[in-house]
Amino acid sequence: MPQNLKLLLFLVLLSANLPAQYFLNGSAVQTNDSCFQLTSEVEFDVGSIWFPEKVDLRNSFDLVMDMFFGCADVNGADGIVFGLQPISASVGQAGEGLGIGGVRPALGVEFDTYQNTNRNDPVFDHVAIMANGAVTHSGPDNLAGPVVASTSSNNIENCQFLPLRVTWDANALTLRVYFNCDLRLEYTGDIVNEIFGGDPFVFYGFAAATGGLFNRHEVCFRFNSFLKQLDDVTMCPGGQVLLDVTGGERYEWTPTEGLDDPTAASVTAAPDTTTLYTVRIFDECDIPLLDTVRIAVEGDSAFVKLGPDTTICPTDFLTFDVTTPTAIYEWANPGLSGPVVSVSERGTYEVTVTRQDIICEASDRIFIDNIPVPEFDLGPPDTSLCLGELLPLTAVFEVGEGFLDDGTPFDTVYISQPGRYRAYVEHPCGTLFDQVDVAFESCRAVFLPTAFSPNGDGINDRFFPQDGGDVLAIYRFAVYNRWGNLVYEAFDLSPNDAASGWDGQVNGRAAPPGAYVWTLDADYRDGSRTVDQGTVTLLR
Numbered sequence: 001m002p003q004n005l006k007l008l009l010f011l012v013l014l015s016a017n018l019p020a021q022y023f024l025n026g027s028a029v030q031t032n033d034s035c036f037q038l039t040s041e042v043e044f045d046v047g048s049i050w051f052p053e054k055v056d057l058r059n060s061f062d063l064v065m066d067m068f069f070g071c072a073d074v075n076g077a078d079g080i081v082f083g084l085q086p087i088s089a090s091v092g093q094a095g096e097g098l099g100i101g102g103v104r105p106a107l108g109v110e111f112d113t114y115q116n117t118n119r120n121d122p123v124f125d126h127v128a129i130m131a132n133g134a135v136t137h138s139g140p141d142n143l144a145g146p147v148v149a150s151t152s153s154n155n156i157e158n159c160q161f162l163p164l165r166v167t168w169d170a171n172a173l174t175l176r177v178y179f180n181c182d183l184r185l186e187y188t189g190d191i192v193n194e195i196f197g198g199d200p201f202v203f204y205g206f207a208a209a210t211g212g213l214f215n216r217h218e219v220c221f222r223f224n225s226f227l228k229q230l231d232d233v234t235m236c237p238g239g240q241v242l243l244d245v246t247g248g249e250r251y252e253w254t255p256t257e258g259l260d261d262p263t264a265a266s267v268t269a270a271p272d273t274t275t276l277y278t279v280r281i282f283d284e285c286d287i288p289l290l291d292t293v294r295i296a297v298e299g300d301s302a303f304v305k306l307g308p309d310t311t312i313c314p315t316d317f318l319t320f321d322v323t324t325p326t327a328i329y330e331w332a333n334p335g336l337s338g339p340v341v342s343v344s345e346r347g348t349y350e351v352t353v354t355r356q357d358i359i360c361e362a363s364d365r366i367f368i369d370n371i372p373v374p375e376f377d378l379g380p381p382d383t384s385l386c387l388g389e390l391l392p393l394t395a396v397f398e399v400g401e402g403f404l405d406d407g408t409p410f411d412t413v414y415i416s417q418p419g420r421y422r423a424y425v426e427h428p429c430g431t432l433f434d435q436v437d438v439a440f441e442s443c444r445a446v447f448l449p450t451a452f453s454p455n456g457d458g459i460n461d462r463f464f465p466q467d468g469g470d471v472l473a474i475y476r477f478a479v480y481n482r483w484g485n486l487v488y489e490a491f492d493l494s495p496n497d498a499a500s501g502w503d504g505q506v507n508g509r510a511a512p513p514g515a516y517v518w519t520l521d522a523d524y525r526d527g528s529r530t531v532d533q534g535t536v537t538l539l540r
């Protein structure tokens with residue numbers, strides 16, 4: 001029985017361009033699927049965006065963004081802050097506050113493009129890690145930095161998008177800030193307890209501000225490890241899954257077994273066994289981001305079994321039960337539906353079963369033939385035979401075995417007695433019977449009167465054999481007197497022929513009344529030739 005497993009292509013697609021509805025505060029607006037403008041080129045704009053779900057700082061994260069700090073250098077201000085804080089509506093002070101000023105508790109990574117000497121800002125565009133909404137680079141809330149933001153320029157207000165990557169190693173309690181592909185700052189500390197009072201759940205996002213001077217500030221998300229791009233899936237053997245990730249410049253999938261192209265953003269995975277795949281998504285700095293997906297291969301792709309081709313009796317039903325958890329069933333045969341069906345007719349049956357809980361679709365097919373039911377005929381219709389004849393009854397059939405009414409097996413029997421003969425044929429699909437009524441009769445019926453009166457009155461004047469058809473031929477018919485003398489003899493005559501019978505004359509004279517003996521040599525319908533004798537009385 002061919003077992004067809006149809007392969008399912010299952011798409012696991014989640015956009016890396018965060019479609020989430022960020023909390024937008026102040027001047028922040030969303031400009032496309034993944035980009036937000038935090039401030040416009042106006043004085044004292046301030047805005048913030050926060051990822052809509054709090055993240056758990058007990059887990060590591062990895063974020064990649066592109067940052068735009070505007071096009072005005074000397075006359076531009078003030079900068080953008082990457083922040084962690086617990087209030088979705090938080091927006092801090094404008095101007096030198098960078099949109100985070102005064103927000104506490106908070107942790108901020110400030111990209112400050114305007115030197116406020118009262119805040120101990122260095123002359124160059126700088127990055128620093130600050131706690132609790134502080135913007136002054138002194139005291140305990142200045143956790144790291146400030147250092148020049150870009151290793152290649154003192155200015156980042158260059159009208160270009162520049163890559164930022166922020167990683168949190170929850171095991172090492174280390175926050176790392178990469179800008180323009182360089183590691184710029186690193187801070188190790190118990191952020192949860194020292195800043196957030198033991199609560200690990202915070203919003204992450206960005207704030208930006210302008211003051212008397214301004215720039216347009218934008219951020220575009222490229223990769224967010226909080227949004228796992230790949231959902232674990234379960235499929236049955238023989239299935240395949242399309243794994244699709246985005247956000248990188250190039251990709252490396254491991255292990256490579258079961259993958260059609262381990263360097264593509266979209267790969268078709270058809271592992272033989274349960275496999276945990278890791279994809280390294282390299283950003284524009286060629287730093288890998290990790291994502292994983294577990295493809296569990298479970299179950300039996302041959303779970304749909306209709307069984308081997310078979311034959312059944314025309315009146316029998318064959319029941320199929322392909323009940324499968326969470327499945328939907330599609331029969332190729334009109335009128336059939338559901339997991340349990342019963343069929344009787346000859347033909348090919350096919351069902352496709354698709355599980356809903358895992359990636360799995362399978363089908364099976366069966367051919368059912370009907371066992372031929374034999375024709376059974378004992379042969380003759382009801383019949384009458386001559387006594388002494390034998391009637392052959394033959395049970396003719398292709399399959400099965402014949403029995404007489406008394407249970408005797410037979411192929412052919414010879415019937416010699418009258419009666420009703422019934423025979424059975426037992427075959428794989430049942431019992432057939434036929435019957436015939438057989439009668440016997442004499443086939444040698446010939447009538448010779450016991451007396452005749454040859455007196456010329458036209459009544460019973462001649463003595464001759466008479467029959468109803470049993471006499472086929474008369475070779476000799478003769479009459480003798482009581483002394484044994486022949487008084488009449490005829491050859492090759494026909495029955496019922498008065499003219500050829502004895503007229504009671506002997507040598508032209510009337511024979512005397514009295515008893516005479518006759519003899520008849522004849523063929524009969526039953527095939528016999530016999531010579532019979534009897535007496536007849538001549539009356540005058």
Ligand SMILES: [Ca+2]
Nearest residue numbers: 112114115116
């Ligand atoms: Ca500043």
Ligand SMILES: [Ca+2]
Nearest residue numbers: 112119121135
């Ligand atoms: Ca600063």
Ligand SMILES: [Ca+2]
Nearest residue numbers: 073113125155
């Ligand atoms: Ca600058």
